[in-house]
Amino acid sequence: MAEYKVKPRTRDTEIVRTTVWSAGPGCHGTCGVLAHISKGKLVKIEGDPDHPWNQGRLCARCLAMTQYAYHPDRLTRPLKRAGARGEGKWEEISWDEAFSLIENRMGGIKKEYGAESVVFSMGTGRDISPWLCMLAYAYGSPNVMFAMSGNACYSPRIAAVETVLGDYCVPDAAQWLRKRYDDPKYRIPKCLVIWGYNIPNTCPDNIFGHWFIDLMKRGTEILCVDPRLTWFSSRAKHWLRLRPGTDGALAMGFLHEIIHGNLYDRGFVEKWTNAPFLVRKDTGRLLRASDLEKNGSPENFAVWDAAAEKTAVWDSGKADYVSSRPKAALKGNFSVALKDESRIECGTVWDAFCEEVDRYPLERVEEITRVPRKEIRDAARFYAQSKPASIHWGLPIDSTPGITPTAQAITALWCLTGNLEVPGGNVVARNAFECVSYALPGAEGVIRLASKEDDRKRIGIDRYGPFRKFIWRAQTDSVLDQIFSGKPYPVKGLWMQTGNLIAGIGFEPRKWKEAFKKLDFIVAVDLFMTPTTQYADVILPAATFLEKNGVRSWWVPLQSINKAMSVQGCKPDVEINFELAKRFDPNLRWDSVEALFDDILKNSGMTYRELQEKVWVLPPEGNSSAPYFRHEKGLLRKDGRPGFSTPSGKMELYATLREEWNLEPMPHYEEPPFTPVSRPDLAEKYPLILSTGRRSFAFFNAEHRNIPWLRELDPEPTVEIHPDTARSLGISDGEWVWVENWLDRQKFKAKLTIAVQPQMVMAAHGWWFPEEDGAEPSLFGAWKSNANQLIPMGSQGKDGLGAPLKNLLCRVYKVHE
Amino acid sequence: MEKKKTKPEFGLLIDYEYCTGCHACEVACAQEYNHKPGIRGIKVFEVEQALPGGREYLTYFPFPTETCVLCPHLTKEGLDPACVKHCMAACMKFGRVEDLAKEVGRKPRMVLWVPR
Numbered sequence: 001m002a003e004y005k006v007k008p009r010t011r012d013t014e015i016v017r018t019t020v021w022s023a024g025p026g027c028h029g030t031c032g033v034l035a036h037i038s039k040g041k042l043v044k045i046e047g048d049p050d051h052p053w054n055q056g057r058l059c060a061r062c063l064a065m066t067q068y069a070y071h072p073d074r075l076t077r078p079l080k081r082a083g084a085r086g087e088g089k090w091e092e093i094s095w096d097e098a099f100s101l102i103e104n105r106m107g108g109i110k111k112e113y114g115a116e117s118v119v120f121s122m123g124t125g126r127d128i129s130p131w132l133c134m135l136a137y138a139y140g141s142p143n144v145m146f147a148m149s150g151n152a153c154y155s156p157r158i159a160a161v162e163t164v165l166g167d168y169c170v171p172d173a174a175q176w177l178r179k180r181y182d183d184p185k186y187r188i189p190k191c192l193v194i195w196g197y198n199i200p201n202t203c204p205d206n207i208f209g210h211w212f213i214d215l216m217k218r219g220t221e222i223l224c225v226d227p228r229l230t231w232f233s234s235r236a237k238h239w240l241r242l243r244p245g246t247d248g249a250l251a252m253g254f255l256h257e258i259i260h261g262n263l264y265d266r267g268f269v270e271k272w273t274n275a276p277f278l279v280r281k282d283t284g285r286l287l288r289a290s291d292l293e294k295n296g297s298p299e300n301f302a303v304w305d306a307a308a309e310k311t312a313v314w315d316s317g318k319a320d321y322v323s324s325r326p327k328a329a330l331k332g333n334f335s336v337a338l339k340d341e342s343r344i345e346c347g348t349v350w351d352a353f354c355e356e357v358d359r360y361p362l363e364r365v366e367e368i369t370r371v372p373r374k375e376i377r378d379a380a381r382f383y384a385q386s387k388p389a390s391i392h393w394g395l396p397i398d399s400t401p402g403i404t405p406t407a408q409a410i411t412a413l414w415c416l417t418g419n420l421e422v423p424g425g426n427v428v429a430r431n432a433f434e435c436v437s438y439a440l441p442g443a444e445g446v447i448r449l450a451s452k453e454d455d456r457k458r459i460g461i462d463r464y465g466p467f468r469k470f471i472w473r474a475q476t477d478s479v480l481d482q483i484f485s486g487k488p489y490p491v492k493g494l495w496m497q498t499g500n501l502i503a504g505i506g507f508e509p510r511k512w513k514e515a516f517k518k519l520d521f522i523v524a525v526d527l528f529m530t531p532t533t534q535y536a537d538v539i540l541p542a543a544t545f546l547e548k549n550g551v552r553s554w555w556v557p558l559q560s561i562n563k564a565m566s567v568q569g570c571k572p573d574v575e576i577n578f579e580l581a582k583r584f585d586p587n588l589r590w591d592s593v594e595a596l597f598d599d600i601l602k603n604s605g606m607t608y609r610e611l612q613e614k615v616w617v618l619p620p621e622g623n624s625s626a627p628y629f630r631h632e633k634g635l636l637r638k639d640g641r642p643g644f645s646t647p648s649g650k651m652e653l654y655a656t657l658r659e660e661w662n663l664e665p666m667p668h669y670e671e672p673p674f675t676p677v678s679r680p681d682l683a684e685k686y687p688l689i690l691s692t693g694r695r696s697f698a699f700f701n702a703e704h705r706n707i708p709w710l711r712e713l714d715p716e717p718t719v720e721i722h723p724d725t726a727r728s729l730g731i732s733d734g735e736w737v738w739v740e741n742w743l744d745r746q747k748f749k750a751k752l753t754i755a756v757q758p759q760m761v762m763a764a765h766g767w768w769f770p771e772e773d774g775a776e777p778s779l780f781g782a783w784k785s786n787a788n789q790l791i792p793m794g795s796q797g798k799d800g801l802g803a804p805l806k807n808l809l810c811r812v813y814k815v816h817e
Numbered sequence: 818m819e820k821k822k823t824k825p826e827f828g829l830l831i832d833y834e835y836c837t838g839c840h841a842c843e844v845a846c847a848q849e850y851n852h853k854p855g856i857r858g859i860k861v862f863e864v865e866q867a868l869p870g871g872r873e874y875l876t877y878f879p880f881p882t883e884t885c886v887l888c889p890h891l892t893k894e895g896l897d898p899a900c901v902k903h904c905m906a907a908c909m910k911f912g913r914v915e916d917l918a919k920e921v922g923r924k925p926r927m928v929l930w931v932p933r
Contacts, residue, residue, distance in 0.1 A: 044848060044849075045848070046902070046903075047902070047903055056902060056903075057841070057903055057904065057905045057907070058841060058845070058903045058905075059839060059841050059905060060839065060840045060841045060843065060844040061844075063841060063844040063845050063847075063848050063903060064844050064847075064848070066848060066851075199837045199839070209905075210837070210839075210905040210906055210907075213835055213837065213905075213906045213907075214907070216835070217835065229865070229873045229875055230875070231837050231838065231875055231877075233873075234873065234874045234875045234876075235834075697838065697839050697840050698840065708854040709843075709844050709847045709848075709854060710844070711854075712854045712855065713840050713843070713844075753865060754865060754867055754873050755865065755873075755875075
């Protein structure tokens with residue numbers, strides 16, 4: 001274990017340098033910390049000033065770690081249910097008894113129904129999801145589930161960008177460079193688009209939110225897209241206050257202004273996108289080499305060579321033209337001879353893309369988004385004319401069934417304006433040194449199913465294209481349906497780790513509760529009792545990040561989590577899952593947790609011990625996990641050729657994969673399913689737009705309500721209401737109100753604020769009351785102020801992704817006791 | 818007779834243009850002194866304003882309370898007070914009052930606190 005180089009201030013304290021990756025603060029972490037340990041106990045935690053990620057800073061949730069780690073309610077013994085589910089009666093058992101009980105019960109289900117009958121569920125997986133996958137795969141089940149409806153947190157955005165770019169992109173805040181903003185290679189963005197993201201949630205999606213403040217101090221100007229007044233929108237040069245859920249229309253409006261204003265990078269479009277590819281007018285699909293020649297490959301495409309006046313074939317496998325470079329036409333109609341000598345008319349992808357964009361003149365975009373067209377025009381021009389410019393997007397992009405076409409439009413923005421892979425733009429984010437532990441969208445790791453055959457039973461894979469290509473999870477809404485229907489096969493068991501389905505991540509949680517009651521066997525791994533753990537048959541007490549060794553390679557840096565202390569009776573998730581994985585699969589590839597870590601780190605050339613000495617390492621320039629201009633240098637494709645790892649090798653304005661999945665291949669706008677526009681009938685009874693999911697600075701989703709220093713900062717569930725709306729409803733600040741829609745009604749404390757517009761309210765999410773009775777019917781007060789009771793399951797998009805949690809309908813009225 | 822007061826030596830310079838209301842300073846202080854809930858050496862306030870012209874603005878600023886002693890055990894060793902060290906927006910500065918007074922006019926939206 002590496003010691004921090006500054007001498008501890010007292011003789012009996014040692015300082016351990018380690019990396020945060022929840023359990024603890026709840027976030028996706030990556031901050032470097034110094035844990036002050038005295039007589040084996042954590043006495044203080046500090047940000048590590050030598051760490052390039054947080055540079056000594058640390059958030060409120062991490063600074064409360066002493067209260068978290070030594071909380072009197074921490075689970076410290078495995079528990080076995082001693083009454084009915086939900087009755088709150090438990091018997092303490094030993095770890096050996098717990099492991100044997102689980103082995104027997106889960107072994108029995110596997111024998112009788114098959115391993116796929118057990119679903120392995122997570123919330124925000126963090127350090128635990130690789131180990132959850134390891135256990136599920138060792139057991140033989142492909143059904144690892146991210147428990148949110150429509151898998152609607154981040155992986156839809158990642159999958160959408162992978163669909164058109166072959167890789168995912170993030171805003172470049174110099175996180176790859178040791179000297180950060182002072183590195184001579186780096187450029188400060190002139191414009192940073194903050195699209196649906198609020199700073200108090202600090203570090204969503206593996207980005208340290210306060211980097212953007214660092215950038216603003218260095219001259220970056222903000223373009224903010226948000227229906228709410230936020231810290232960023234206050235300080236933005238342009239603030240577009242759109243109607244919730246209309247982000248897709250706004251992005252199409254931006255493209256309209258940029259294309260018609262001739263503000264795009266024509267060189268990039270011609271060279272790196274599939275804009276010149278031909279589209280058949282008869283089928284509306286891409287023209288393929290197999291249409292042209294007898295032996296032509298269906299994976300190769302065609303362009304019109306304006307010099308030779310005939311088609312030329314693009315070889316997708318080589319990411320180059322078959323013969324010498326044609327003068328590929330970007331626009332026009334062409335008569336093309338097919339292999340059977342018939343002729344068809346073809347246009348270009350660029351023309352088809354522009355035609356789609358032309359459906360969104362700013363008058364129409366204003367009508368949809370309610371943002372004045374002049375503001376949209378000025379903002380779009382500011383973005384397109386700022387070099388470099390960068391876009392950071394938040395969860396609202398996933399909060400609509402139209403997630404993928406929305407994300408396609410926004411990805412096209414950073415590509416068409418020449419901001420891809422440039423310093424200060426949007427750059428490709430890959431796992432550090434290509435060390436991949438488990439299957440994330442677009443990446444296969446060292447932890448994988450024994451055979452592709454096992455994967456065929458994954459729930460949702462037959463219905464939803466992205467689940468066959470990028471999303472290695474079960475489709476959540478389909479899992480819930482299958483628990484009730486038993487078709488095509490019964491679901492009998494549930495393993496839950498890092499998630500709280502009743503109070504945190506499950507929509508329509510009463511349905512989930514009923515689902516629990518249908519199952520034969522449930523295991524929960526957690527640090528505290530929650531409303532959800534009440535339904536388990538066995539609960540296993542997990543450890544905080546301070547009590548475990550671990551490895552983190554999700555983007556940069558490559559990091560080790562170094563065990564600093566232990567809490568009697570608790571076990572790190574990796575050790576729990578490793579023990580059971582070994583029992584279920586005697587041929588498990590690794591004989592120890594350390595061997596597993598070494599395997600994950602193989603591509604870095606380091607062993608786990610070596611990494612622990614360094615704590616963190618940044619990939620050097622020239623590594624495929626370090627920017628810039630990697631598509632030009634051939635660092636994005638396995639064959640080392642310039643281009644992208646998409647099916648065509650191009651950035652795809654027209655998505656080949658979406659065509660293959662029989663979905664619209666190009667970006668467009670889809671009105672969410674429960675808005676005043678799509679459901680005027682519902683809006684008559686429920687006239688206010690209901691948004692939820694806004695993060696609190698004090699909590700990570702459903703966590704931390706039991707941490708005194710944090711609860712004090714945000715003591716009660718609130719609903720934000722505009723003062724004019726509140727006045728018309730006779731509601732005063734601080735009064736308890738019902739928020740009601742066709743699903744249920746829930747109680748919140750009214751917070752009168754101009755942060756929301758008069759036609760919308762914002763309800764806090766993740767609320768339960770650890771101080772109340774945990775047994776049914778109270779269930780820690782989980783049914784009182786639970787915003788998820790107002791959000792329907794089953795509204796995922798055509799590709800199985802997205803959920804409408806920020807654009808619903810409700811009415812609000814006073815609680816009369 | 819007038820009560821004898823010692824002249825304060827140190828203060829906190831806050832650039833409240835950049836305070837994001839993350840409350841890290843509050844919990845850093847609570848941790849440093851193991852304060853009970855309800856007691857904090859620093860507290861963050863929110864001001865929400867409707868500006869003329871229809872625009873709205875959100876301001877946060879940290880205010881050192883009667884409990885703040887400016888962490889002498891840390892500053893004596895050349896370290897920053899707990900709140901300053903952990904400020905996520907890096908918008909707080911500890912120093913001698915006369916030095917900070919020179920800096921306070923460097924840009925708008927600054928405040929210099931001289932706690933008890």
